[in-house]
Every structure is written in C-alpha cells, then in structure tokens.
Amino acid sequence: MISRRKTRVVEVGPVRLGGGNPVAIQSMTKVDTSDVGACVRQVRRLTAAGCDLVRLAVPTRADTAAFGEIVRRVDVPLIADVHFSPERAIEAIEAGAAKIRINPGNIKKQGDVLRIIDCAKLHGAAMRIGVNEASIRDLKADVPAARRTGLMVREMTKYVRIFERRGFEKLVLSVKSADVVRTIEANRAVAEAFDYPIHVGLTHAGLPEDARIPSAVAIGTLLAEGIGDTIRVSVAGDPVAEVQLGREILRALGLYEEGRPRLTVCPTCGRCKIDVVRLARQVRKLLDGVEKPLKVAVMGCIVNGPGECADADLAVCAAEGKGFIYAHGKKKAVVPEEKLLDTLADQIRSLQTE
Numbered sequence: 001m002i003s004r005r006k007t008r009v010v011e012v013g014p015v016r017l018g019g020g021n022p023v024a025i026q027s028m029t030k031v032d033t034s035d036v037g038a039c040v041r042q043v044r045r046l047t048a049a050g051c052d053l054v055r056l057a058v059p060t061r062a063d064t065a066a067f068g069e070i071v072r073r074v075d076v077p078l079i080a081d082v083h084f085s086p087e088r089a090i091e092a093i094e095a096g097a098a099k100i101r102i103n104p105g106n107i108k109k110q111g112d113v114l115r116i117i118d119c120a121k122l123h124g125a126a127m128r129i130g131v132n133e134a135s136i137r138d139l140k141a142d143v144p145a146a147r148r149t150g151l152m153v154r155e156m157t158k159y160v161r162i163f164e165r166r167g168f169e170k171l172v173l174s175v176k177s178a179d180v181v182r183t184i185e186a187n188r189a190v191a192e193a194f195d196y197p198i199h200v201g202l203t204h205a206g207l208p209e210d211a212r213i214p215s216a217v218a219i220g221t222l223l224a225e226g227i228g229d230t231i232r233v234s235v236a237g238d239p240v241a242e243v244q245l246g247r248e249i250l251r252a253l254g255l256y257e258e259g260r261p262r263l264t265v266c267p268t269c270g271r272c273k274i275d276v277v278r279l280a281r282q283v284r285k286l287l288d289g290v291e292k293p294l295k296v297a298v299m300g301c302i303v304n305g306p307g308e309c310a311d312a313d314l315a316v317c318a319a320e321g322k323g324f325i326y327a328h329g330k331k332k333a334v335v336p337e338e339k340l341l342d343t344l345a346d347q348i349r350s351l352q353t354e
Contacts, residue, residue: 002253005226007197010170012126013077013098015052017172017229018197023255024052024230025246026199027239028081033063036070042239043074049243053230055079055101058088068095079128086112090119099126099172104159105135113159117168126170129163131156131186132203133177149182153189160194172230174199180218191227200228208245211235216249223253261287261294264308272300273320274337286345292352297326314347316340327351 007018015024027046031038033056043054058064058080071078079099080092083106092100093116100120107113120127131152152175163171173196175186183202191198202211202218215233222228233245250256265280266272280298287296297315299305305317309326316323323340325333327347335343 002224002255003226005191005198007195007229008169010126010172010197012053012079012172015077015098021229023223023228023250025050025243025250026053026055026079026230026232027051027242027246028055028057028232028234030239033057033070034060034066036066036073039066039070040073043070043076043078045240046243047074047076049240050247051076051243053077053079053099055081055232057081058092059083059085061088061091064088064091064095067092067097071096082107086116089116093119093123093125097125099128101128101130103130103132103135104155105132110162113162114166117163117166120170121168124170126172127163127168128172128174128199129156129159130174130176130199131159133175133179133182134203148177149185149189152177152182152186153193156190157193160196169196171196172199173197174201176201176203178202178204180214183218184221187222187227188225197229198227199230199232201232201234203234206236208235208237208241212245215245216252219246220249220253223249223255257293261290261292261296263287264295264297264299264312266298266300266305266308268300271303272318274300274318274323276300276318279316279318279340282341283344286341286348290348290352294348294351296348314344314351316344 004020009019010017017024029039029042031042033039046054054076058067077098079101080097081101082089083103089100133148133152156175173190173194175190177183200219200222202215219231231246233242235242247256263284266276268276283298294313297308297312299308299317309315309317310329313328315326321337323335324331325335325343
C-alpha cells in the first residue's frame, strides 16, 4: 500500500485534490478552443474514457469567449491554460474556469499576477503554478542538469510566495521537464518544500509509443513515493490515449479502482507445451465488456502457475494437452486443451452473476 504525502485539499469544482483523495487524471483538448462543437465533443470523449479534469488552451479573446459556452455544455471541471496574457486569465476565470494554469516563465510582472489572484479569489477558482523547464528564460544550453533542477524549484518558490503574501492558497503546483530524472528530482524538492497538492507529468513526452515508458517511469516513481495528487500523461496525438496511459499507471500502483478485469499472463518459455499467448488473447476477448474487477490469469507451466492461479478469481495453469482450471484460488477441474476456452467462457459468465 502506497503511503500518500500529506497535503492540504484544493477543490477544483467538485474534484478534491490532495489530502488523500484519489489521484485525478487530467488531459487537454487538442482542437481550437474557439470551435465550441469540436471542443465539447473532445471533452465528452475524454470524460467517457475516465478523465477527471480537462484543460483547454485560451490564447485569444475568441477562445475565452468560447470557453464560457463550453463550460455550460459539459459536466467536468474545466481548466484554462494561460500563457503571456493576464487578460486571458481573467476572462477565463470570469467565464467559469474551475482552475487556471499559469506559467511563471510567461507572466512575470507582479502586478499582472496580483490581478489574476484577486479575480480567482473573487470567483473561487483554483490555480496551478506550472513551471516548465523549457519556459525558464534564465536557462542556457550549457547550464548543467543539477542547476536546471534548482532553477525550476527557485522559480516555483518565488511565485508561491507572491500568492501567499496575497492570501491565496488554493494552489496546485507542478514542475515539469522533458527529462525523466530532472522531473523526478524537481518534484521531490517541491514536495519537500510545500504542502500544496502536486500535479505530476513529463512534458513533451512524445508520440504515444515513445511516451509510454518515460511517462510511466517519471510519474510512477513519484506516485510510488507518495508524491502526486493529479497527473497528466502528455503525448502527441489523440488525448484519449493520455487518459488510458494515466489510468494504466495508476492501476499498476493500486491507485485506480475500476470495474474491469485484470489479465495476468505468463511470459512463456521452453517449459510451455501449449500456445499460451494465443489462449491469452482469446481470453482477453472473452473479457471485453465485463464490468467487474476480476483477476484472471493464464499461465504456462507449474513453476509460477499454481501461485498465480491461487491468487486469481479465475485462472488456467496449462500442461501438455490440458489445463488446470482455478476459481477463487481453488483448483476446480482438469480440462483437455481443446475445451479450455469454452470452459473459461462458462466460468467468466458464472463469475459475472456472483
């Protein structure tokens, strides 16, 4: 069981971040915000996939005007992503943003920051201070890695103090880099320094197939250490993939509960006497549409098979020409190989009705 870092609670609409609440999954729309219809459709796809918070870019006045209409047409808290313009931040808050994200590297004048803070206080909006390594103007190409991490944390600290002096503490913090190690180190330092909820992610992670492992390492490492109250997996392409990857990271750490089966499969070796991979793919198809958190195992031999089977709701441990069927950890039957799939299908139907 992962021990979560103790933080204060920040409410983003009905979603509560920090304080031991479930880790919220975020994503971001990737169509023009001024296209209300396209944005609404994408937001609805994201929420259907399990997204808790959705962020929209608002670089223009047309975007903040559209933002208010989108807020009215969806059922998930929306976050406005603001760069450079304090006017866009204020317009988005007034349009109903549950939270805004501002980047210290892009809004530097303290007077502008104070205007945004006062507007957020008036409307009850939360704010994320999002420090991206790529946005820190003091960084040069020859700055060493350790110095880069320190600059990100220093930038965050300076900004947080402005908010605190203004009496605003409805804050979520994030420090991101495209580098896995710097992202981990910077978040550890911020978690040590502050008790605000932390948004964890690896920025500019790449195409989905390239982003999967670096994101899992960076986000998973921090979550395993109890750091992180909301996450976004940043990938190029369909944002639904971000939600799916985020959910898988949380599931792997036991931080996401859902009514879906989990399939454990033997990696196979020379001991296998049947086609375990083929059988496992057939079982996965049988599990499509099953809305129950079953643990199902398909194992290829008696080395690790019995142990995995004993820990599963339903399992098969294969031998030459046959398989041992387990249900709720108990051996139930020995079935010829040609009847394994039909027997497993019957068992899945039976488990669904329990």
